[in-house]
Amino acid sequence: MNKDKIWLSSPHMGGSEQEYIQEAFDTNYIAPVGANIDAFELDLENYLGDGHVTALNSGTAAIHLGLILLGVKAGDEVLCQSMTFSASANPILYQGATPIFIDSELDTWNLCPRALEDAIVDRISKGATPKAIIAIELYGVPYKIEEIRIIADKYVIPILEDSAEALGSSYKGKRCGTFGEVSTLSFNGSKIITTSGGGAIITATKTLKERAVFLATQAKENAAHYQHSELGYNYRMSNVLAGIGRGQMEVVDERVGARRKMHEFYVDLFKEINGVSVYTVPNEDYYANYWLTAILIDSAQTAGITNETIRLKLLEENIESRPLWKPMHLQPIYRNYPYYGNNIAETLFNKGLCLPSGSNLSNEDRVRIKFVFLNLFRVQKNI
Numbered sequence: 001m002n003k004d005k006i007w008l009s010s011p012h013m014g015g016s017e018q019e020y021i022q023e024a025f026d027t028n029y030i031a032p033v034g035a036n037i038d039a040f041e042l043d044l045e046n047y048l049g050d051g052h053v054t055a056l057n058s059g060t061a062a063i064h065l066g067l068i069l070l071g072v073k074a075g076d077e078v079l080c081q082s083m084t085f086s087a088s089a090n091p092i093l094y095q096g097a098t099p100i101f102i103d104s105e106l107d108t109w110n111l112c113p114r115a116l117e118d119a120i121v122d123r124i125s126k127g128a129t130p131k132a133i134i135a136i137e138l139y140g141v142p143y144k145i146e147e148i149r150i151i152a153d154k155y156v157i158p159i160l161e162d163s164a165e166a167l168g169s170s171y172k173g174k175r176c177g178t179f180g181e182v183s184t185l186s187f188n189g190s191k192i193i194t195t196s197g198g199g200a201i202i203t204a205t206k207t208l209k210e211r212a213v214f215l216a217t218q219a220k221e222n223a224a225h226y227q228h229s230e231l232g233y234n235y236r237m238s239n240v241l242a243g244i245g246r247g248q249m250e251v252v253d254e255r256v257g258a259r260r261k262m263h264e265f266y267v268d269l270f271k272e273i274n275g276v277s278v279y280t281v282p283n284e285d286y287y288a289n290y291w292l293t294a295i296l297i298d299s300a301q302t303a304g305i306t307n308e309t310i311r312l313k314l315l316e317e318n319i320e321s322r323p324l325w326k327p328m329h330l331q332p333i334y335r336n337y338p339y340y341g342n343n344i345a346e347t348l349f350n351k352g353l354c355l356p357s358g359s360n361l362s363n364e365d366r367v368r369i370k371f372v373f374l375n376l377f378r379v380q381k382n383i
């Protein structure tokens with residue numbers, strides 16, 4: 001194989017990241033404190049338009065801290081969308097709490113309001129109201145923001161909005177990352193913007209932000225000898241990496257635009273191919289960054305071609321693609337926890353595939369991708 005690899009989603013620098021990193025070196029703030037962190041947080045706050053941002057060293061840390069801020073303790077139950085990356089659910093176990101997995105619905109592939117309410121009613125009848133709802137915006141598509149909010153408020157359960165994949169997405173003009181009692185972002189290498197590794201937690205008040213910073217910096221109280229009354233964590237973002245984040249925030253809109261262009265490219269491509277549909281928002285209230293473009297393959301209409309056939313064909317051409325997130329309730333580590341739903345997530349997983357979606361893909365890359373599909377579906381298309 002001599003062609004360059006086409007990645008699913010790879011880092012895409014803007015250009016000024018190294019200048020901000022240089023500032024950290026020049027001022028010798030090679031530490032989890034400094035001007036880049038403050039400025040990166042401010043950039044994010046301005047971009048989101050609501051909330052107080054605390055920069056952390058991963059999205060996973062942000063979710064863990066979010067659960068702590070929401071008061072989740074050992075023995076509590078936490079509702080979580082089953083179809084997601086494991087990092088959404090693992091912090092529930094870090095807290096010694098119990099995950100209760102909820103199915104997806106077909107419009108947004110996110111939390112199914114009916115399964116969510118069924119689960120809440122059933123858990124309450126079994127003796128305990130769940131402590132939090134972890135709602136995901138899968139591949140950048142907002143969940144049913146209003147329906148889920150109504151249920152959360154009805155049973156007085158706070159939402160932890162995991163917007164790791166949804167920076168730049170919005171619902172009715174309001175940005176994802178502002179819909180939860182706490183919301184979280186990730187700046188992992190594969191995400192919309194990256195700091196190589198990093199994350200953030202968004203809280204409604206400055207007081208909660210101060211609390212997040214306190215817990216993320218070992219819960220050191222104000223004393224020369226480092227007094228501790230509470231369990232702390234080492235979760236703060238490095239000032240060096242926040243420099244990358246500042247550079248990335250200068251180009252975030254371009255990055256979202258380029259991902260959405262990739263989505264359009266696939267919508268065009270599959271218009272002419274029977275049995276393949278592109279995961280798309282249900283109506284114009286929803287605005288997705290399309291972090292990853294995903295497709296569903298109905299093999300009854302594709303002469304037996306499946307998601308796996310496509311994945312392997314792409315791989316032969318050195319093009320990366322990936323199955324959808326395997327639902328958590330089907331994962332060996334989580335299989336014995338309660339699950340509520342009708343196997344929608346499982347069906348999506350069995351038929352779906354994520355395609356190369358990076359903001360740095362070239363025309364030549366698109367031609368190579370298109371070529372694989374046109375070849376594969378040649379019989380159907382009579383070419």
Ligand SMILES: *Cc1c(COP(=O)(O)O)cnc(C)c1O
Pocket residue numbers: 058059060061084085087088136162164165185186187188197198199
């Ligand atoms: C990437 C991701 C995370 C974790 O973020 P890290 O920064 O890698 O720790 C959490 N949830 C979802 C849905 C993700 O895609």
